[in-house]
Amino acid sequence: MSHHPSTLDLVILWHMHQPDYRDSETKEFTLPWVYLHAIKDYTDMAHHLEMHPSIRLVVNFVPVLLDQLEDYCQQFAKATIRDPLLRLLATPDLDQISPEDRALIFKSCFLSNHETMLKPYPAYQALRNIYNEMEAQGDKEMVYASGQYLADLLMWYHLAWTGESIRRSNKNVIELMSKGKQFSFEDRISLFNLFGELIGNLIPRYRKLAESGQIELSTTPHYHPLAPLLIDFNSARDNLPDAALPATTCYPGGRGRVEFHVKSAVASHSKRFGIKPAGVWPAEGAISDAFVHILVENGTQWIASGQGVLANSLQKSYPNQPILDNGTYLYQPYRFDTGNDGTLCFFRDDQLSDLIGFEYAKWFGRDAAQNFIDRLELIRHMTHETTSPVVSVILDGENAWESYPYNGYYFLNDLYELLEQHSEIHTTTFQSYINKQQKDKTFIKPLPTLCAGSWVYGNFSTWVGGxxxxxxxxxxxxxxxxxxxxxxxxxxxxxxxxxxxxxxxxxxxxxxxxxxxxxxxxxxxxxxxxxxxxxxxxxxxxxxxxxxxxxxESISHGGTVSGESGAMRRTT
Structure with a gap:
């Protein structure tokens, strides 16, 4: 009699992060990515969850991102905007602005994925064509661009960065997009005020989703440090014995700094969401033995990391066992030898995570969602002898959508719909999974030796060595x-x-x-x-x-742009 596969637990973790763009001297925001991702991605991601109330997943907010979102809330409340691009959107007379501000508008307002965020809008494309003509005639032409041209350009950039869920439901945005040009100051202020509302509602929306039990909110050490390297540069050699290290032998007092980032994250999370975070997604999924001990000492119940870290750690822990022949090793939690039985570690499925991050944007939404389900079905059959199999899909929750048509609206909607309807695939959170297994943890495999690494290539080469x-x-x-x-x-x-x-x-x-x-x-x-x-x-x-x-003196100049550049990197 064949063994029928049981249900498969799926944990999706969306990681939300932007570094601190504030200049501590001038208090100005040097780049607009926090508010742009807020009006587009954080808003859309909350909407999809609200539309699919039986989906369960984890949302990971890095505290430094929440700090900046709250900063924007205060800017709107006090009507003192410290973000130059946002301030220009609400500037009455754009004919009178400084040459620096004009240059900023030109430099900023075409920064997006043109295939998905510019070409679909003929009025925006027309503004780009004018810009290309001006550029061809030399910079001096830019000086003569009218205030109306600048107003239209600012409006289209911000409309393109407005979440799809808003563009489909907000009457004002629908009217502005159909108007297309000759935007008035009142038009600009109406969009500006809408952004203030969207950003003001974000943290409360996610808190409500968490309080209803639909999502689990997790955290990252406060400013997203690469903790293992702060503690010990030599951790880079766990996996790459020949890695070149900085001239300074170690970061002074690094362990204390990591403890500060961890404690600060727990405190800020507790203050914002009224509950201590149970779990931590370390910055870049980067862990080491010393870092895991710090997390455990601070009450962390679960940690997540990358598949490469698990593969390397298993090879070191069980050198005589050919663990990699069968992929099922990935679909279960592990326990580190920290003297604390309570902390479990989950490892991301690189292939499934990267498909969402890089590949599915090129597919029709429904086909991509169905392909994802088909792959989960295969894993369900493959793991039928594993006790309580769990698949961890962990990725950036903000940068991928720019390359999807309609900001990933159809893909996410279809994916959540198919998961809601599926009787054998069960969406859950890490906390719920652990609670469900509370009685029987005998099946959880120990990981005696942890090989330090991150979610990119299982090592630290993205952050040290060059x-x-x-x-x-x-x-x-x-x-x-x-x-x-x-x-x-x-x-x-x-x-x-x-x-x-x-x-x-x-x-x-x-x-x-x-x-x-x-x-x-x-x-x-x-x-x-x-x-x-x-x-x-x-x-x-x-x-x-x-x-x-x-x-x-500048440190780095960059080079030729390859497919590997940008805010996201493939892990495999």
Whole structure:
């Protein structure tokens, strides 16, 4: 008699993150990505969940993103906008703006996926054609672009970045899109006010979804640091024994810094959502033995990481067992030997996660959703002898949708619909899965040896090892050394010390190191290079110490743009 496959648990985790774009000196936002993703992706993602109330999944918010969303809420409430692009949208007379502001509009308002966010709108495409003609005639033509042209360009950029769920339901947005040109100041203010409402509602919407039990909210150490490297650069050699490390042998006091990011994340999550987070998606899924111990000490009940980390750890833990012949090893939780039986680790299915991140955008929504279900069916048959099999699909919840038609509206709608109707695939959260297994954890396999790594290639090569990345680490190590000396002295007040601590935390984000290297576009590398160094310069200012000369020199220039550049990277 053949064994009939049982149900399969599926946990989808959408990871929401943007680094801190605020200049601590001027308080201005240097890039608009937080509010743009808020009006487009965070809004649409909440909508799809509200439309499919029986879908269960995990949403991971990095605290530094929530800090910035709340900052935008305060800007709208006080009517003092510190984001230059958003401020221009609400500026009455665009004929009178500075040359710098004009340049900012031109530089910003074509930054998107043109196939999905510009070409579908003839009026927006017409503005692009005019721009191309002006550019062909030399920069001086830009000076003569009328205030009306700038108004229309600002409006179309922001309409293209408005969530599909809003564009289908909001009468004002529908009217603006059909108007198409000659937008008035009143038109711009109406869109601006709508953005204020959308951003103001975001955190409450997700909190409500969590309180109803539909989603679990998880967290990441506060400013998204690559924790294993902060603790010990040598962790990079767990997987790549020949990795080149920064000249400084270790990041000074790194363990204490990681503890700060973890404790701060738990506190900020508890304050916003009224409950401690049960789980942590570490920045970049990057874990090491020392880091896992810190998470466990801080009450983390589950951790998630990448498939490559599991494969490498299993090979080290069970060298004589050919574990990789059969893929089922991935579809179960594991326990680390931390002296705490309560903490479980789940590992993402790279293939399924990358299909959503990179491939399905090219398919019809329904076909892509059905393909995803078909693959889950195969896993369900493959794991029929596994106790309580669970599939973890973990990916960026904000950057993928730009390459989908209609911001992924049809794909997500169809995917959630098919999952809701499926009797053998059960969407759940990590917390619910653990609660369900509370009585019997005997099937959970121990992982005696953890091989440090991340969700990209199972190693840390995206953040350390290259010349430019290591140079950036050396600048950060030098700044941290200065920070430690100043913090021990009596030079700063308590308030000044807190400001310096926050500024250091922003410098410790993994995002800066991600962008350094010749596989990213020069424009993106330049902006993140400047941001990182500006963060360091501001740190020295807060410490009341002159910044060393090398902080004023660019670190990286980028190179040829390949398919691997950008805010997301394939893991396989």
């Amino acid at each position: 010349h430019d990345k290591n140079a950036a680490w050396d600048l950060l190590c030098a700044a941290k050394h200065t920070y430690d000396l100043v913090m021990q002295s009596q030079r700063l007040t308590k308030k000044e010390k807190e400001a310096a601590n926050r500024q250091l935390a922003s410098c410790e984000s993994s995002d800066w190191f991600w962008w350094f290297g010749d596989y990213n576009s020069p424009a993106a590398v330049e902006s993140f290079d400047q941001l990182f160094r500006k963060n360091l310069i501001n740190l020295y200012k807060l410490l009341k110490i002159p910044a060393p000369a090398n902080v004023f």
